[in-house]
Amino acid sequence: MTASGQMDTNLELQVLRARGWQALPASSPARLIRIDWRESVLRAVLHPASGRADRPLSCHMYLQGVDRGWADVGSRGWRVYTHLQHGRHLLQIRAAPGRRRPTCMSAQWQILVMRPPWRCWWAWLTYLGLGMGGMGA
Numbered sequence: 001m002t003a004s005g006q007m008d009t010n011l012e013l014q015v016l017r018a019r020g021w022q023a024l025p026a027s028s029p030a031r032l033i034r035i036d037w038r039e040s041v042l043r044a045v046l047h048p049a050s051g052r053a054d055r056p057l058s059c060h061m062y063l064q065g066v067d068r069g070w071a072d073v074g075s076r077g078w079r080v081y082t083h084l085q086h087g088r089h090l091l092q093i094r095a096a097p098g099r100r101r102p103t104c105m106s107a108q109w110q111i112l113v114m115r116p117p118w119r120c121w122w123a124w125l126t127y128l129g130l131g132m133g134g135m136g137a
């Protein structure tokens with residue numbers, strides 16, 4: 001714990017790529033994480049930053065638009081989200097040193113899953129152009 005009573009914690013966001021899990025820069029000041037449309041599997045891992053905590057963390061995670069409510073991930077502190085739709089998602093995390101303690105750490109990140117190329121505005125213009133060209137031939 002820090003002098004202010006806050007628990008030293010570290011969040012690691014990982015995305016599944018062809019060669020395995022790759023860490024994302026979760027410490028960005030903007031708290032905006034961009035994920036490519038091909039990488040729609042996200043893993044959030046919360047653990048003590050400095051060694052072992054005196055009490056295990058009780059963690060809860062909520063991904064807006066995916067979860068129906070706060071998911072209790074217990075002291076293991078990780079959760080995998082699969083098949084994320086393109087668009088913005090808000091990932092919220094809260095943790096406490098024990099189940100009946102008040103929350104000592106809470107944070108949120110904006111997760112932006114990029115739109116697939118065939119769903120972009122320029123793709124629709126191309127489809128329209130090809131369709132109009134096909135009708136005129």
